[in-house]
Amino acid sequence: MSQSFDVISSQLKKRHRRSARLKWISMSALGLAGLFLVLFFADMLGKGLPAFQQTYVQVELEYTEEASRMGRAAMDPEVARLVSRTFERLIPRMIRDNPDLLGTSETRWVLAKSEVDQYLKGHANKLRGNEPELVDELVEAGRVDLRFNTTFFSRGDSKMAESAGILAAAVGTVMTLLVTLAIAFPIGVMTAVYLEEFAPDNRLTQLIEININNLAAIPSILFGLLGLAIFINFFGVPRSSPLVGGMTLALMTLPVIIIATRTALRSVPDSIRHAAFGVGCSRWQVVRDHVLPLAMPGIMTGSIIGLAQAMGETAPLIIVGMVAFIPDVSPSFTQAATVLPAQIFTWAGEPERAFVEKTAGGILVLLAILIFLNASAVLLRKKFERRW
Amino acid sequence: MNIQVSERSITPMSRSQTGQPVTRNPDANHELSIRVRDLSLWYGDAQALKSLNIDLYQKNVTALIGPSGCGKSTFLRCLNRMNDLIPGVRVEGLVEMDGRDVNAPKMDEVALRRRVGMVFQKPNPFPKSIYENIAYAPRMHDLVGRKAEQDELVERALRDAGLWEEVKDKLHQPGTSLSGGQQQRLCIARAIAVQPDVILMDEPTSALDPISTATIEDLMDKLKKQYTIVTVTHNMQQAARVADYTAFFHLGEIVEYNDTKAMFSNPATKKAEDYITGRYG
Numbered sequence: 001m002s003q004s005f006d007v008i009s010s011q012l013k014k015r016h017r018r019s020a021r022l023k024w025i026s027m028s029a030l031g032l033a034g035l036f037l038v039l040f041f042a043d044m045l046g047k048g049l050p051a052f053q054q055t056y057v058q059v060e061l062e063y064t065e066e067a068s069r070m071g072r073a074a075m076d077p078e079v080a081r082l083v084s085r086t087f088e089r090l091i092p093r094m095i096r097d098n099p100d101l102l103g104t105s106e107t108r109w110v111l112a113k114s115e116v117d118q119y120l121k122g123h124a125n126k127l128r129g130n131e132p133e134l135v136d137e138l139v140e141a142g143r144v145d146l147r148f149n150t151t152f153f154s155r156g157d158s159k160m161a162e163s164a165g166i167l168a169a170a171v172g173t174v175m176t177l178l179v180t181l182a183i184a185f186p187i188g189v190m191t192a193v194y195l196e197e198f199a200p201d202n203r204l205t206q207l208i209e210i211n212i213n214n215l216a217a218i219p220s221i222l223f224g225l226l227g228l229a230i231f232i233n234f235f236g237v238p239r240s241s242p243l244v245g246g247m248t249l250a251l252m253t254l255p256v257i258i259i260a261t262r263t264a265l266r267s268v269p270d271s272i273r274h275a276a277f278g279v280g281c282s283r284w285q286v287v288r289d290h291v292l293p294l295a296m297p298g299i300m301t302g303s304i305i306g307l308a309q310a311m312g313e314t315a316p317l318i319i320v321g322m323v324a325f326i327p328d329v330s331p332s333f334t335q336a337a338t339v340l341p342a343q344i345f346t347w348a349g350e351p352e353r354a355f356v357e358k359t360a361g362g363i364l365v366l367l368a369i370l371i372f373l374n375a376s377a378v379l380l381r382k383k384f385e386r387r388w
Numbered sequence: 389m390n391i392q393v394s395e396r397s398i399t400p401m402s403r404s405q406t407g408q409p410v411t412r413n414p415d416a417n418h419e420l421s422i423r424v425r426d427l428s429l430w431y432g433d434a435q436a437l438k439s440l441n442i443d444l445y446q447k448n449v450t451a452l453i454g455p456s457g458c459g460k461s462t463f464l465r466c467l468n469r470m471n472d473l474i475p476g477v478r479v480e481g482l483v484e485m486d487g488r489d490v491n492a493p494k495m496d497e498v499a500l501r502r503r504v505g506m507v508f509q510k511p512n513p514f515p516k517s518i519y520e521n522i523a524y525a526p527r528m529h530d531l532v533g534r535k536a537e538q539d540e541l542v543e544r545a546l547r548d549a550g551l552w553e554e555v556k557d558k559l560h561q562p563g564t565s566l567s568g569g570q571q572q573r574l575c576i577a578r579a580i581a582v583q584p585d586v587i588l589m590d591e592p593t594s595a596l597d598p599i600s601t602a603t604i605e606d607l608m609d610k611l612k613k614q615y616t617i618v619t620v621t622h623n624m625q626q627a628a629r630v631a632d633y634t635a636f637f638h639l640g641e642i643v644e645y646n647d648t649k650a651m652f653s654n655p656a657t658k659k660a661e662d663y664i665t666g667r668y669g
Contacts, residue, residue, distance in 0.1 A: 201475055271512035277473065278506035279525035279578060280498050289524070290514060 044360055044367070051361025054149035054162060055117040057082050057138065061091070062105040068095040081131060082144070084111040086163040111151065112144065114161035114354035120146060124353055152361060156327040157343060161354030164347070166362055171329045172242055172322070172337035173311060179246020179333065180253055180310050185303055187250075188257030195258075196265040197287050216255035223252045224316030232320060240321035240336040248320050249310040256309065260302020264295035297384040304377035308370050314341040340366045407441030409633055410656045413647040416632040421446040421586060421616040422467060427481035429462060429471065436462050438640045439481070446585075449608055449617045451627035451648065454637030455663070460620045463637070464588050467618065468504040469497045485586075502529055505579035509591040511571035513563030513578070518555050521563045521574055522546065522581045529582055541581060548614075549577035550607050569600025576607065580615065587611065589619040593626065605630050624664060628652045636660040 059075050061067075067074035071091030075083060087110045095101050116135055118125040127135070138144040156168030191212075199205045227248030231237045237244040268291050276286040292299075317323055323342040330337035338346070344362040347355045407424065422444040429437040437459050444450050452460040465471045466483055469490060483490045490500050513521050522542045523532070532538045542559070546552040551573045555566070563574050572592060579587050589608075593601040601623075608617055608630050621627050627634050628648060635645040636659070644651065644660040655661040 269512075271508065271510060272514065274470070274473075274506075274508060275512040275514060275575070275578075277470065278468070278501060278508070279582060280501040280529060281525075282498050285528060289528075294515060 044363055047357055048360030048362075048364040050121050051152060051357040051364075052149050053121075053146045054151060055112040055120050056109040056145055056147050057112040057116070058107060058109050058143040058145075059083060060105060060107050063091075063095055063101045063103065065102070068092050068102065078134065079138070082112050082116050082135065082138070084113045084160060084162045086158065086160045087111050109145075109147075111162050114352065116144070117162055118354055120144070121357075123357075152358075156329060157325055157338070157346065158327060159325075161350070161352050161358060164355070164358055166340065166343055166365060168326050168329045169338050169340045169343035169362075170365070172245075172326065173339040175242035175330065175333060175337060176245040176249060176322075176339055177307055177311060179243055180249040181303075181307060183247060183250035184253040184257055184306070188254050188303070189261050189299060191254075192258045192261030192265060193287055193292070196262050197291065198283060212255050212258050216259060219315075220252050220313055221315040221319065223248055224319030226251060227316060227320045238334045238336075240324055240338075241334045242330060242337045243333045244320050245317050245322045245337070245339065246333075248316050249313060252313065252316060253303075253306040253310045256306035257299075257303050260306065261295065261299045264298025264302065265291060267298065268294045297381045300384075301377045301381045304373055304380070308373040308377075311339075311373070312341055312366065312370065314339075314345050317342055318345075340369075407443045407645070409443075409645050409647055411647040411650040413632050413649070416647075417445055417447045419446040420444075421485065423482070423484040424466075425482040425484070427463075427466060427479070427483060429459075429466060429480075430478045431474070432476045436640050437466070440642050442635060442642055442645055444586075444616065444618060445633070446616045447612055447614070448632040449612050449619060449630050451631030451634045452618065452620045452637060453622075453624060453627050453634060453663075454643075456622075458637040459640040460637045461590050464590055464618060464620050467586065467588055468501050468506055470506065472497060502582055503584050504586040504588060505582065505584040507572070507575050507579055507587065507589045507592050510595050511568055511575055513566075513571050513574050515562065515564055517560045518546075518563045518566070518574060519559040521578050525578065525582045531582060545577040545581040546574075548580055548611070549573045550603065550610075551577055567600070569596050569603060572596060572600070572604060573607065576604075576611075580611070584615065586616040586618065589617065591620050591622060594622060601626070624652070636663060638663070 057079065059079050061074045063074060069092060071088035072080050074091050080088070115125045115127050115131075119127050119132060119135055120139070135144055151163055152165045154167055155163055155165030158164040195205060195209065227244060231244050231247050232239050237247065272290050272294065273286055276290045281289065314323065317339060321336075322338055323345055324336065324338055325346065326336055326338040326343075340362060344359055344366065347359040347362060350358075412418070420443055424440055424442045424444070427437055427440040428435060440463060452464065454460050462471065466479060467490075471477045471479065479491055481491075485500075485503070488495060514524065516524070519542055522545050523538050526532045526541055527538065532541055543552060543556075546555060551570060554570060555574075558565075563571065566574060572595075576587070576592075593604050596604065605626060608619065611617060612632075619631070631648045633645065634648045634651045636643045636651070636655075636657075638659055644655060644657045646656060646660075650656070651660065652664060655664060
């Protein structure tokens with residue numbers, strides 16, 4: 001005899017309650033995660049956005065004989081106290097490079113020192129004596145102003161917070177990632193193609209497979225040690241260079257690309273391979289003409305995500321010497337450079353208050369690039385995804 | 389009909405059988421295309437084919453029938469060595485084509501597959517344009533040079549497959565945009581574009597509706613003037629309609645190889661009769 005609806009419903013009540021409870025728990029977990037994300041972004045934006053603005057001060061410059069020896073002499077001594085030392089040091093060089101300047105004078109906006117900048121932004125600062133009043137006066141007169149910080153994007157690192165920028169690190173990141181891509185992409189894809197399409201399924205290939213999967217989970221600093229031992233000490237690749245950094249990161253990215261490529265290859269249906277074999281393709285032709293083009297979106301997505309991961313990596317680069325004070329853009333792949341996360345790491349260790357916003361600003365730039373990379377990975381996959 | 393009614397035998401044909409049909413089809417061509425002698429195949433330890441002997445004749449349709457798992461498709465794949473792709477397969481015996489053993493180490497499976505084309509159960513056009521589906525293989529085998537030659541070959545293959553009128557205005561659309569029946573004819577066109585001698589068809593109509601099936605059957609009838617066709621089918625009416633010769637497989641053996649008319653009107657073995665009349669399988 002079957003049970004009536006009422007009997008069944010009364011039993012169901014408990015089950016429904018349980019599933020409702022579970023739904024609430026999972027939703028609050030999601031809400032908590034979202035809240036942390038919002039807090040993180042709010043904090044980063046609050047701290048980092050001011051870094052994109054910098055205080056400039058208007059000064060009258062007199063290019064005198066004395067100023068060509070000591071830059072400070074070119075300015076009114078009162079105002080000179082507010083000007084960045086980076087600019088003071090620049091004046092003699094300007095005169096040396098362009099002797100016609102000597103004896104002339106001009107009015108221009110120059111970088112203020114970071115204490116003035118911090119004062120204007122309402123942060124703790126170390127302005128002395130009557131300096132705060134002086135700044136207030138000049139602000140009244142429209143001779144001190146916050147402007148978009150071009151220095152941040154056009155200069156390398158500096159000991160003076162007001163003239164420290166991320167250009168050297170950004171170029172270093174691009175160079176390092178180029179090396180990583182050039183090494184890890186072809187080797188990774190070909191390894192995956194061999195394992196997936198050519199290799200027999202035996203103990204050896206299974207062993208290789210397990211090891212590749214394990215490699216992806218190895219702490220990245222160990223790759224840095226490997227890079228130091230093999231690339232620098234054994235092969236003599238110059239330390240701190242984008243070349244050695246890229247090679248080290250390539251080691252780290254390889255398993256990611258191999259795994260992504262194998263997944264992409266495996267998702268190509270066998271019917272396509274059979275069709276290709278059926279018309280007389282050799283194994284290599286099957287892979288090159290039919291399987292790889294279909295797997296390409298997946299391979300590209302995986303590679304971009306692998307690269308994005310490598311881009312955010314600092315630990316292995318500490319070991320190969322890329323976390324360093326690099327004021328200039330590296331002129332070649334074999335000369336000292338630094339990368340964005342390393343630059344952030346360096347700034348985070350600076351004692352000056354002004355570097356806090358530099359750190360947050362650098363993080364914002366890094367985040368923006370990472371979001372851009374991940375978004376392009378998604379777009380690429382959407383664009384080239386084909387049905388069969 | 390001058391079909392010779394042979395003695396009914398209860399036992400399947402013995403291994404010493406010559407591989408020739410029990411009854412000769414007087415309308416069929418009898419030039420030898422593929423000779424199979426003592427062919428056995430193992431998947432690991434499981435024997436899937438047991439000492440098969442069969443002569444396949446040129447410019448005929450030969451149908452392979454039998455219950456599921458009897459080895460029809462496995463046998464079909466022996467003819468162009470598609471079984472090589474499956475790990476753990478071991479083949480013994482002779483599959484001879486044009487005086488050469490196709491399993492010999494010297495035989496290049498790529499060369500073999502150029503002469504023995506294949507059409508699969510599920511239509512599997514390349515995810516490329518209709519034009520590229522046809523032109524890819526001839527270009528790969530250096531059968532065509534100039535663009536004009538290639539265009540001509542694409543048109544000829546599509547005409548031979550009876551698809552030209554339907555697709556001539558959309559040659560550059562993806563092959564996967566066609567209907568199932570059209571896709572299967574595209575696959576046939578792709579197979580004949582390299583001008584093979586033999587076309588293997590592995591249940592080519594099992595995924596299609598009755599109208600598309602009828603179209604493909606008509607096509608097989610036309611194609612057999614030029615090509616040797618070996619087809620696996622679960623549909624006995626289809627075998628009766630299109631095949632000149634029919635081979636009945638059971639448990640990895642060829643139980644009966646016979647003229648199609650004889651097979652369906654007066655089978656030589658009890659097992660074949662049971663299967664055909666629906667009492668078995």
